[in-house]
Amino acid sequence: MSTAAKSTLCKLVEEHITTLVRESIGVQRHTKRARFHQSSSPTDDHGHGDGIPTLRRMLQADDINLALQWCGGEKILTTNAGGVIKSQETVDLSAYTRSELKHRPPSEIGMAVHWLAVNGIQPNIPQNPTELIPRTPNDQVVHRVEEEDDPLPSSSDSTNPSSSSVSVRQLLPRVLSEELRLYFTRVTLAIERGGPIQQDGAIASVARDSGTQELVPFFFRFVARQILENIGQPPYCRILVRLAYALISNPYLHPELHLHQIIPSLMTCVVARRLSSGILEDHWSLREEAARTLVKLCCVFGTQYHLKPRIIVKMCAAITPDKGLSTQYGGLMTIALFGPKAVDSFILPLVANYWVNWERALHKETNLETRFELQRCQDALLHSVTVFLAEADPLEQSETMDYSALSDVFGDQLIPLTGNRNEYEYFSCFI
Numbered sequence: 001m002s003t004a005a006k007s008t009l010c011k012l013v014e015e016h017i018t019t020l021v022r023e024s025i026g027v028q029r030h031t032k033r034a035r036f037h038q039s040s041s042p043t044d045d046h047g048h049g050d051g052i053p054t055l056r057r058m059l060q061a062d063d064i065n066l067a068l069q070w071c072g073g074e075k076i077l078t079t080n081a082g083g084v085i086k087s088q089e090t091v092d093l094s095a096y097t098r099s100e101l102k103h104r105p106p107s108e109i110g111m112a113v114h115w116l117a118v119n120g121i122q123p124n125i126p127q128n129p130t131e132l133i134p135r136t137p138n139d140q141v142v143h144r145v146e147e148e149d150d151p152l153p154s155s156s157d158s159t160n161p162s163s164s165s166v167s168v169r170q171l172l173p174r175v176l177s178e179e180l181r182l183y184f185t186r187v188t189l190a191i192e193r194g195g196p197i198q199q200d201g202a203i204a205s206v207a208r209d210s211g212t213q214e215l216v217p218f219f220f221r222f223v224a225r226q227i228l229e230n231i232g233q234p235p236y237c238r239i240l241v242r243l244a245y246a247l248i249s250n251p252y253l254h255p256e257l258h259l260h261q262i263i264p265s266l267m268t269c270v271v272a273r274r275l276s277s278g279i280l281e282d283h284w285s286l287r288e289e290a291a292r293t294l295v296k297l298c299c300v301f302g303t304q305y306h307l308k309p310r311i312i313v314k315m316c317a318a319i320t321p322d323k324g325l326s327t328q329y330g331g332l333m334t335i336a337l338f339g340p341k342a343v344d345s346f347i348l349p350l351v352a353n354y355w356v357n358w359e360r361a362l363h364k365e366t367n368l369e370t371r372f373e374l375q376r377c378q379d380a381l382l383h384s385v386t387v388f389l390a391e392a393d394p395l396e397q398s399e400t401m402d403y404s405a406l407s408d409v410f411g412d413q414l415i416p417l418t419g420n421r422n423e424y425e426y427f428s429c430f431i
Contacts, residue, residue: 015350023067024059031063176214184215188222189241199239207246213254219247220261227265234276234283241269241286245293248300256301263297267311268288270330271318284329284376291334298338312338321357325373332380340392347384354381 001009068074115123122128160220176184188201206212206219223240230236244262247255269275269290275283302308311334317323318331335342358374358381365371 020067020071021059021338022062023070024063027063027066027070028059051290095188124160180212180215183212184218187219191243192226203239203246206243207249209250210252212253216247216253216255217258219243219260220255220258224261224265227269231268231272231275232277234281237269237275238286238289241266241289241293245289245296248293248297254428256304259297259301259305259307262322263294263307266294266297267314270294270334271323271327272330273324273327275326283326287330288333291337294334294351295337308338311347312342319350321354325370325377327378329377332377332384336380336384336387340388343384343388344392347381348388351381351385 016325087405114125114128116122116128187202187206190198196201223244226240227237230240244266247253267290270287275286298308298311315331315334319335323331332347355378358378362371362374365374
């Protein structure tokens with residue numbers, strides 16, 4: 001051991017012993033043994049004294065043990081019958097360090113690699129936390145938040161008997177300030193019960209206000225639950241979709257960690273087979289609004305979370321012939337909003353075949369609602385072709401589109417979609 005280390009060790013030992021003795025003296029003083037003085041001494045060879053040893057002013061083993069206990073240490077001293085400190089056995093530190101320790105030292109800290117999630121699904125491995133409650137096929141993604149002890153209820157939470165069926169994790173609204181709670185209550189009441197002016201004002205406030213980051217998970221949960229409970233009311237669902245669009249568009253908010261709550265609801269509003277109870281209710285605008293919100297979400301967070309390929313795959317599955325006409329309409333509108341490249345890859349190869357099939361179905365169909373759905377799907381198909389012709393380069397158009405084949409299918413309906421849409425050019429072509 002070096003000289004500096006020996007000097008430091010000696011100072012530390014001396015400091016600890018001094019502190020221990022000081023505390024032991026304090027313990028002795030509090031036991032009131034220091035007040036008694038013993039004048040007599042033990043009996044000597046000449047017979048003087050009363051034979052009682054002067055031990056009352058001496059430190060005893062109990063004093064030192066109490067001082068060690070007060071300082072958080074362990075008892076290391078023992079006493080004999082008379083309470084006098086028994087000398088301890090000398091320990092050879094060199095032999096002790098060479099001997100095998102009773103407790104092995106902890107292993108060195110390291111790092112290991114494992115899969116936290118694969119395609120959005122957490123693998124069941126020991127490194128990942130296990131779920132408290134197993135999921136069932138009937139569980140919805142939007143119900144992954146526990147509702148117990150929630151001081152921010154909406155007007156429809158008490159009427160939903162299945163809203164607390166799943167308990168995976170819990171939001172902590174108790175940490176919100178009173179101002180944020182009041183803001184959330186005012187906005188949700190305006191959305192649920194207010195008129196168009198109040199609803200527009202609440203949505204505009206959510207789209208521009210800063211300092212409301214803590215309310216993002218509550219707003220997304222509110223939108224998801226309300227859409228699920230009011231899926232047959234297109235006007236109200238459209239207001240909820242606008243609220244979600246405002247949350248995504250707010251530059252002061254960071255909702256990327258809570259997108260899993262809102263994406264399933266938006267997908268439902270786009271491709272659900274039935275969103276209204278009759279033909280008179282405008283569920284088409286709801287599908288368009290939800291499609292714009294999905295595209296906006298992909299534009300803002302798509303590069304970070306690769307949302308665009310996943311949503312396009314879902315939309316391609318929605319425009320297959322075995323799906324309903326309203327579902328195909330939502331898929332066509334969403335793909336068209338992604339731009340000319342998406343239209344070129346997923347819609348143009350199907351244009352001629354779909355148009356011919358829908359024209360044949362129109363000639364045979366007598367149901368007014370079905371005929372209207374076919375016409376809306378044709379409008380979506382023409383809109384997709386318009387997006388490609390208006391935004392794609394002429395070189396891409398010439399390489400992809402066969403105008404002669406499309407003219408045979410569309411006829412005069414293709415004329416206003418081509419060129420620069422000059423009205424004089426259109427009339428000259430028509431004549």
